[in-house]
Structures are given as C-alpha cells and as structure tokens.
Amino acid sequence: MGLRHAVLASLLEGDAAGYELSKRFDVSVANFWSATPQQLYRELERLESEGFVEGRVVEQQRRPNKRVFALTPAGRAELRAFIAQPTRPGAMRDDLLVKVQAAGPDDLPAVRKAIEERRQQAREKLAFYDHLHDGLLDGRTDAAHLAEAERVGPYLTLMGGRLYEQANIHWCESVLAVLDERSPVPDGD
Amino acid sequence: MGLRHAVLASLLEGDAAGYELSKRFDVSVANFWSATPQQLYRELERLESEGFVEGRVVEQQRRPNKRVFALTPAGRAELRAFIAQPTRPGAMRDDLLVKVQAAGPDDLPAVRKAIEERRQQAREKLAFYDHLHDGLLDGRTDAAHLAEAERVGPYLTLMGGRLYEQANIHWCESVLAVLDERSPVPDGD
DNA sequence: GACACCTATTCAACAAGTTGAGTATACGGG
DNA sequence: CCCGTATACTCAACTTGTTGAATAGGTGTC
Numbered sequence: 501m502g503l504r505h506a507v508l509a510s511l512l513e514g515d516a517a518g519y520e521l522s523k524r525f526d527v528s529v530a531n532f533w534s535a536t537p538q539q540l541y542r543e544l545e546r547l548e549s550e551g552f553v554e555g556r557v558v559e560q561q562r563r564p565n566k567r568v569f570a571l572t573p574a575g576r577a578e579l580r581a582f583i584a585q586p587t588r589p590g591a592m593r594d595d596l597l598v599k600v601q602a603a604g605p606d607d608l609p610a611v612r613k614a615i616e617e618r619r620q621q622a623r624e625k626l627a628f629y630d631h632l633h634d635g636l637l638d639g640r641t642d643a644a645h646l647a648e649a650e651r652v653g654p655y656l657t658l659m660g661g662r663l664y665e666q667a668n669i670h671w672c673e674s675v676l677a678v679l680d681e682r683s684p685v686p687d688g689d
Numbered sequence: 690m691g692l693r694h695a696v697l698a699s700l701l702e703g704d705a706a707g708y709e710l711s712k713r714f715d716v717s718v719a720n721f722w723s724a725t726p727q728q729l730y731r732e733l734e735r736l737e738s739e740g741f742v743e744g745r746v747v748e749q750q751r752r753p754n755k756r757v758f759a760l761t762p763a764g765r766a767e768l769r770a771f772i773a774q775p776t777r778p779g780a781m782r783d784d785l786l787v788k789v790q791a792a793g794p795d796d797l798p799a800v801r802k803a804i805e806e807r808r809q810q811a812r813e814k815l816a817f818y819d820h821l822h823d824g825l826l827d828g829r830t831d832a833a834h835l836a837e838a839e840r841v842g843p844y845l846t847l848m849g850g851r852l853y854e855q856a857n858i859h860w861c862e863s864v865l866a867v868l869d870e871r872s873p874v875p876d877g878d
Numbered sequence: 879g880a881c882a883c884c885t886a887t888t889c890a891a892c893a894a895g896t897t898g899a900g901t902a903t904a905c906g907g908g
Numbered sequence: 909c910c911c912g913t914a915t916a917c918t919c920a921a922c923t924t925g926t927t928g929a930a931t932a933g934g935t936g937t938c
Binding site: 501517518519522537538541542560563564565566567591593 | 884885886887888889895896
Binding site: 879880881882883884885886887888889890891892893894895896897898899900901902903904905906907908 | 909910911912913915916917918919920921922923924926927928929931932933935936937938
C-alpha cells in the first residue's frame with residue numbers, strides 16, 4: 501500500500517525516470533521507502549494506467565531512451581487523500597535483529613561480523629544523508645531553509661533518516677562492546 | 690525469509706502457543722520482527738512439516754485447548770545456519786515517513802495528528818520495553834545481567850528497541866516543533 | 879582489448895504480508 | 909443482562925516484496 505504513495509511523493513520533487521527512481525529507492529540510500537526496480541516499474545505501470553502519473557519517452561544520445569514520469573493532478577489528489585487516512589504503525593522487521601535475538605555463545609563471531617557490516621552500512625548511509633543535507637541547505641542554515649522552503653517534508657524525512665542511522669550506529673557499538681566482553685577479538689576500529 | 694527464523698528465535702525463550710506468539714509479534718510490541726496471527730499460524734504449519742518445530746495440544750479448562758510449539762534440534766541448526774549467512778540490509782518502509790515527505794502546506798494538520806499518534810505509540814512501546822527491561826534485570830544491574838546471562842540477544846534487541854523508540858520520539862518532537870513554526874495550533878501536551 | 883560497471887528496462891514465478899472476515903466460549907465491567 | 913474484550917485459531921484471496929535472471933549498448937580503467 502505504501503509503495504504507490506512513496507512513488508507519488510518522490511515525484512513531487514519533480515519528474516523522474518524509472519531508473520532514477522530505482523536509485524532513490526535503493527535500500528542503501530532510501531530514507532522513507534525502499535523498493536526494487538521490479539517493484540517500481542510494475543507500480544509505475546499501474547499508476548500510469550490509473551491516471552496518477554503520466555509517462556513520456558525521452559530520447560537520448562549514446563544512452564538508451566528513457567521513460568520519464570510526471571505526477572498528474574489526480575496523483576496529487578490521491579496523495580492528499582492518503583495523508584488524511586489513518587496511518588499504519590511502523591512495523592519492525594530486521595534480519596539482523598533476529599540474528600542477535602537468536603545468537604548463542606557459538607554464534608558470536610558471525611554476529612560480530614554482521615554487526616560490523618551493519619555499522620559500516622549505517623555510517624555510509626549517514627554520510628550520504630549529510631551530503632544531501634548540505635545540498636538541501638545550499639549554504640543556508642537549517643532555520644533559514646525551514647523558513648523559506650515551501651515543503652519541509654524532504655528536510656524532515658532526511659533528519660529522520662539521520663537520527664535513525666545515528667541510533668543504528670550507537671546500538672551497533674553497544675552490541676560490539678558487549679560482544680567484546682564475552683569473546684574478545686584482537687582487531688582494530 | 691525472516692519470519693521463520695524470527696519464530697524459531699522466539700521459541701529459544703521456551704515453548705509457546707500460537708496465540709502467545711501472536712502477542713509477542715504484534716506490531717505494537719515487537720522489537721525484532723512483527724507478524725499477524727495469519728502469518729504466524731501459516732508459518733508454524735510449515736515449520737512443523739519441515740521438522741523445525743514440534744507442536745502438541747495442551748488441554749485447558751474453561752479455555753479452548755491450545756497448540757504449543759517447541760523448537761527441535763533441526764530448528765536450532767536451521768537458526769545457526771541462518772546466522773552464518775550474509776545479512777540482508779534493513780529496509781526502510783514507513784507510511785508516516787511517506788506522508789511527511791509528501792506533505793504540502795494544506796496537509797499539515799493531518800500530518801500533525803499522525804505525528805502525535807506515532808509519538809504516543811512510541812512512548813507506549815518504550816514504556817513496555819522499560820517494563821520488559823526491569824523484568825529481565827530482575828533487580829540486578831545491566832552489567833550483572835550481561836555477566837550472568839547465557840544468551841544476551843534478548844537484552845541487546847530490547848536495548849535496540851528502546852534506542853529506536855527514543856529516536857522515534859525525538860524525531861516526532863522535532864517535526865512537531867517545525868510544524869508549530871509553520872502553523873501554530875493552540876493545544877497542550 | 880578485456881573486464882567491470884553503468885544506463886535503462888523487463889519478465890515470470892514465487893514468497894511474504896495484508897485484508898476481511900470467520901468460529902465459539904469465557905470473562906469482566908457497567 | 910449486555911457489551912466489549914479475551915482466548916484460540918482459521919480461511920481465501922489479494923497485494924507487496926523477492927528471486928533469478930534477462931536485454932543491449934556505453935563508459936572507464938587497467
């Protein structure tokens with residue numbers, strides 16, 4: 501249910517091609533919804549057939565042509581209706597948490613490795629968000645941006661993403677500290 | 690993929706009935722995986738047919754009989770194999786974030802209401818986790834618990850849940866502060 | 879030049895999550 | 909007594925997410 505509105509929300513920022521959307525929704529960078537190219541192209545077909553978006557082919561040199569999608573007035577209305585509806589609660593579903601929950605004494609090396617990877621991914625995501633943040637501010641302060649922006653949603657979800665990844669990093673480091681107490685490993689970082 | 694291992698992980702804490710598992714996995718309290726009763730009963734059927742769990746009927750007075758499930762040695766092995774595999778990255782998917790991202794000036798009252806609800810849900814979840822935390826410690830300190838516990842996963846995922854809900858509350862309050870700047874509402878809290 | 883990756887999109891089949899109910903009895907509060 | 913909730917579980921159909929590829933040409937590095 502959420503994917504279609506996430507796509508519509510993304511198109512509020514401006515027209516975009518499917519490939520472009522695929523990059524925005526990639527699990528490694530997405531900060532409000534993640535999706536695969538297969539999902540996105542399927543949903544774009546549906547949204548187009550329902551009149552919520554309008555696609556056009558853009559010819560390119562030295563690259564395959566691309567299909568660019570634009571939000572329609574019906575799509576904007578659908579978004580507003582979605583915002584007015586009761587909101588589903590956020591659902592926690594994370595394979596890493598399942599591993600940590602299940603880990604026995606013999607599993608700690610594998611869990612440590614997974615935690616270290618997750619921490620690294622969180623660091624990279626945070627760096628990317630900081631980069632987006634700089635681009636959003638464009639030299640202004642946060643307060644100035646908020647005072648001037650027509651829509652503050654992108655800023656707020658970005659801040660949410662940053663908070664989330666910071667908490668992620670913090671938790672990973674707490675976990676590693678506990679693992680160090682239980683089975684010390686002579687490595688750095 | 691994750692649900693089955695989440696169920697197996699939950700059964701590490703001890704045998705449990707389907708109804709009991711439904712409560713643990715309810716979206717309002719779950720801190721590593723959430724699932725509906727329909728999913729859980731279907732997955733339990735599969736796990737039983739594959740030999741990862743063993744179910745038995747427990748007769749009760751004044752209540753319908755219940756089916757209680759126990760982890761099998763094959764189930765434990767399956768869990769260990771799962772822990773050793775590469776870990777899928779966490780995927781962000783949240784309807785509330787989509788609404789915030791999409792919100793225009795006219796949507797702010799609806800967004801405010803949704804944020805306030807989410808903050809309340811996060812507060813309740815955090816209170817519940819604090820309660821579980823107290824039960825886990827059973828009068829001991831965190832350090833004492835960690836020193837004595839055979840498996841620290843439940844403690845670690847609980848801490849993760851607490852951190853996550855604290856970040857949630859923090860973000861909601863930041864969002865409300867921004868909304869207050871934009872369209873002040875004379876209400877309390 | 880070879881190889882890895884990028885650009886841009888597609889497909890079918892399957893797995894997981896959701897919807898919209900339903901069964902029947904017990905319990906508790908007003 | 910009535911109503912809402914709890915206990916315990918079930919079903920089919922649907923939507924959403926995933927898998928495991930695939931197409932073809934361009935780009936960049938070694």
